[in-house]
Amino acid sequence: MNIGEIARRSGVSRSTVSYALSGKRRVSEVTRQRIQAVIDELGYRPNATARALKEGRTRTIGLIIPPASRRLTDMQLGFVASVVDAAGRADLDVLLSSSGGEHDRSFERVVGGKRVDGVILMEIRLEDDRVTSLRRAGLPFVGIGRTGTPEEMSWVDIDYETLIAKCVHHLADLGHRRIAFVDRSAELAATGYGPSHRAHAGFVRAIAERELKGFSSCCADDATSGVTCVERLLEEDPGLTAIATINEAAIPGMYRGLGQAGLTVPGDFSIAGVAGRYLAENLHPPLTAADVPADELGTNAVELLIQRIADPSTPHRSLLVAPPISLRGTTGPARPRD
Amino acid sequence: MNIGEIARRSGVSRSTVSYALSGKRRVSEVTRQRIQAVIDELGYRPNATARALKEGRTRTIGLIIPPASRRLTDMQLGFVASVVDAAGRADLDVLLSSSGGEHDRSFERVVGGKRVDGVILMEIRLEDDRVTSLRRAGLPFVGIGRTGTPEEMSWVDIDYETLIAKCVHHLADLGHRRIAFVDRSAELAATGYGPSHRAHAGFVRAIAERELKGFSSCCADDATSGVTCVERLLEEDPGLTAIATINEAAIPGMYRGLGQAGLTVPGDFSIAGVAGRYLAENLHPPLTAADVPADELGTNAVELLIQRIADPSTPHRSLLVAPPISLRGTTGPARPRD
DNA sequence: TGTCGATGTCGAATCGGTTCGCCCGAAGAT
DNA sequence: ATCTTCGGGCGAACCGATTCGACATCGACA
Numbered sequence: 001m002n003i004g005e006i007a008r009r010s011g012v013s014r015s016t017v018s019y020a021l022s023g024k025r026r027v028s029e030v031t032r033q034r035i036q037a038v039i040d041e042l043g044y045r046p047n048a049t050a051r052a053l054k055e056g057r058t059r060t061i062g063l064i065i066p067p068a069s070r071r072l073t074d075m076q077l078g079f080v081a082s083v084v085d086a087a088g089r090a091d092l093d094v095l096l097s098s099s100g101g102e103h104d105r106s107f108e109r110v111v112g113g114k115r116v117d118g119v120i121l122m123e124i125r126l127e128d129d130r131v132t133s134l135r136r137a138g139l140p141f142v143g144i145g146r147t148g149t150p151e152e153m154s155w156v157d158i159d160y161e162t163l164i165a166k167c168v169h170h171l172a173d174l175g176h177r178r179i180a181f182v183d184r185s186a187e188l189a190a191t192g193y194g195p196s197h198r199a200h201a202g203f204v205r206a207i208a209e210r211e212l213k214g215f216s217s218c219c220a221d222d223a224t225s226g227v228t229c230v231e232r233l234l235e236e237d238p239g240l241t242a243i244a245t246i247n248e249a250a251i252p253g254m255y256r257g258l259g260q261a262g263l264t265v266p267g268d269f270s271i272a273g274v275a276g277r278y279l280a281e282n283l284h285p286p287l288t289a290a291d292v293p294a295d296e297l298g299t300n301a302v303e304l305l306i307q308r309i310a311d312p313s314t315p316h317r318s319l320l321v322a323p324p325i326s327l328r329g330t331t332g333p334a335r336p337r338d
Numbered sequence: 339m340n341i342g343e344i345a346r347r348s349g350v351s352r353s354t355v356s357y358a359l360s361g362k363r364r365v366s367e368v369t370r371q372r373i374q375a376v377i378d379e380l381g382y383r384p385n386a387t388a389r390a391l392k393e394g395r396t397r398t399i400g401l402i403i404p405p406a407s408r409r410l411t412d413m414q415l416g417f418v419a420s421v422v423d424a425a426g427r428a429d430l431d432v433l434l435s436s437s438g439g440e441h442d443r444s445f446e447r448v449v450g451g452k453r454v455d456g457v458i459l460m461e462i463r464l465e466d467d468r469v470t471s472l473r474r475a476g477l478p479f480v481g482i483g484r485t486g487t488p489e490e491m492s493w494v495d496i497d498y499e500t501l502i503a504k505c506v507h508h509l510a511d512l513g514h515r516r517i518a519f520v521d522r523s524a525e526l527a528a529t530g531y532g533p534s535h536r537a538h539a540g541f542v543r544a545i546a547e548r549e550l551k552g553f554s555s556c557c558a559d560d561a562t563s564g565v566t567c568v569e570r571l572l573e574e575d576p577g578l579t580a581i582a583t584i585n586e587a588a589i590p591g592m593y594r595g596l597g598q599a600g601l602t603v604p605g606d607f608s609i610a611g612v613a614g615r616y617l618a619e620n621l622h623p624p625l626t627a628a629d630v631p632a633d634e635l636g637t638n639a640v641e642l643l644i645q646r647i648a649d650p651s652t653p654h655r656s657l658l659v660a661p662p663i664s665l666r667g668t669t670g671p672a673r674p675r676d
Numbered sequence: 677t678g679t680c681g682a683t684g685t686c687g688a689a690t691c692g693g694t695t696c697g698c699c700c701g702a703a704g705a706t
Numbered sequence: 707a708t709c710t711t712c713g714g715g716c717g718a719a720c721c722g723a724t725t726c727g728a729c730a731t732c733g734a735c736a
Binding site: 043045046047048049050052053058060063065068069071072077081082084085088091093094095096097098105106109110112113114115136222223224252256278282284 | 381383384385386387388390391396398401403406407409410415419420422423426429431432433434435436443444446447448450451452453474560561562590594616620622
Binding site: 350351352353354357363364365366369388390391392393394 | 714721
């Protein structure tokens with residue numbers, strides 16, 4: 001069931017079948033219909049591998065996600081969904097690969113073997129080996145996130161620094177004076193995870209600007225860790241009245257931890273953060289947060305990548321989003337304790 | 339940077355380079371080292387597309403997920419993660435495709451173009467067009483889930499029928515007499531989603547066996563729907579004291595709905611269900627549930643698929659899991675009301 | 677009538693690997 | 707000294723598409 005078979009049954013040459021299909025040269029209407037009839041009858045579809053070999057492109061993009069062992073956050077899930085969706089709309093397939101686990105073979109396979117025309121990279125470090133690999137391989141790529149030298153690549157990202165600063169200002173406006181920053185996991189921060197560092201910088205800056213008392217804590221990406229994190233923070237400063245966070249997954253745990261400490265949200269304690277909109281709305285109480293538009297970011301990442309694939313020599317482009325903070329149910333006037 | 343270039347620089351023929359790399363024929367040690375040196379210097383990696391064309395296999399499997407527009411449930415996320423992981427261990431890449439959305443082109447592309455050696459199918463209906471397509475295409479596939487005629491395919495699945503029946507029995511043992519079944523969304527059930535039907539059958543059977551009063555309700559896969567679903571059920575039968583469910587995503591909403599109705603869990607009301615272990619443990623209170631071992635299922639699906647790819651003529655195999663119910667914090671003795 | 681242009685089709689090269697058959701030369705067997 | 711064997715390597719075919727140059731046919735026009 002290859003193109004030769006179709007050609008034989010239609011009584012034409014293989015090239016004619018190819019042209020009938022692609023329309024790149026004129027084929028007489030009668031011939032075209034005869035060929036089409038055979039194709040329909042046999043249910044023929046051109047072999048994508050052969051086409052890829054000849055054309056030098058695979059019509060496939062790689063999506064590099066965090067190691068599968070770690071649970072994707074809600075926001076990351078949103079990125080994946082929108083990338084798959086946007087790629088599908090552009091008739092591109094998505095090859096999924098996780099990197100950073102013990103087996104980086106997957107990443108090497110995808111990048112080295114020219115299996116994809118380009119790559120979208122998630123969870124980028126300030127210094128990221130994968131970026132170096134991709135650059136050396138000459139493979140177009142776009143980051144969801146950016147390295148420490150972002151002008152050298154194309155990316156979409158969330159302006160965590162600004163957003164966390166805004167959260168702090170919002171909390172300060174409500175009268176909070178003792179605010180904690182809850183980061184993502186210590187491992188991520190230690191390996192130079194951009195959002196951790198940038199958000200922390202924004203936090204420190206805003207705390208200084210408002211002359212507040214600030215605390216920081218890393219916290220693993222799960223509810224249980226959120227509980228212990230809150231316990232730890234309240235122990236460290238019993239007078240704490242607010243948290244600003246980028247750790248989506250730990251938020252339900254924070255709610256719980258506060259509840260166990262006898263504190264109500266937002267009566268006794270406020271939380272503001274950066275989170276995917278879906279999650280923020282579905283938490284209870286709904287989270288006051290800068291709503292990250294995961295679809296928009298994913299879609300833009302794909303568009304940027306398509307452009308780079310089409311013309312790798314164009315200057316790098318980027319998109320930094322700083323969505324407004326949606327006031328929901330977790331921030332209120334400070335009620336000092338202690 | 340193709341094999342010809344390596345051959346030229348090493349002063350040997352292309353075939354010798356190929357044999358040096360694959361080891362399928364002996365190559366003298368000196369020649370091998372010379373070739374290897376050139377390869378290392380140039381960082382050469384064989385082109386996966388060309389290899390795939392010649393070998394007739396792509397070393398890639400397709401993973402068909404529910405439409406991207408819908409949020410993956412925690413359990414589904416677990417499946418995806420474990421499939422990607424298991425495939426990676428077997429040096430297979432994973433091509434992600436969502437089906438069921440408005441643009442089914444993705445599925446057709448993947449299946450028709452021979453882009454993959456086999457497919458893993460998620461969210462299977464009792465009668466599923468995709469199964470028909472795959473069968474017609476002669477492409478090996480394994481279901482995470484099964485159709486109404488499961489003996490005709492290879493699959494792994496959760497024994498929802500048994501598990502929901504067990505949940506009912508467990509609740510009945512605790513003295514509950516008025517129990518509701520909360521299904522997944524009405525659309526899924528209407529389109530013949532297997533777990534919906536099988537779980538419902540198990541529910542009806544167990545209710546009959548124990549001569550209880552049973553109610554059923556579909557509920558969309560999100561927290562908000564969980565709230566309204568509980569409201570509706572309590573309105574329909576104010577004397578309801580327990581829920582058995584397969585709707586993971588709605589559970590936080592059910593908690594909330596019960597809370598708003600002034601009912602405590604498990605004091606006034608019990609919930610038991612089927613859920614991914616990760617979710618069950620991380621809910622608050624932790625859910626009494628049959629813990630679905632998503633990793634095990636995903637891993638087994640990949641293994642089954644690898645076998646089918648290696649020899650499509652072997653008889654179909656399957657794995658039906660019915661994990662024990664882990665007693666956690668959501669079931670307790672019935673306290674009849676009304 | 678001969679030339680020209682357009683139209684429709686074909687043959688062959690090509691993409692980058694893998695693999696089969698063959699050949700050369702050295703060593704061992706007779 | 708001749709025959710066989712075998713290690714090591716080469717050339718060519720092949721996988722299934724795309725695409726370029728060439729060519730046959732035919733009508734129009736000088």
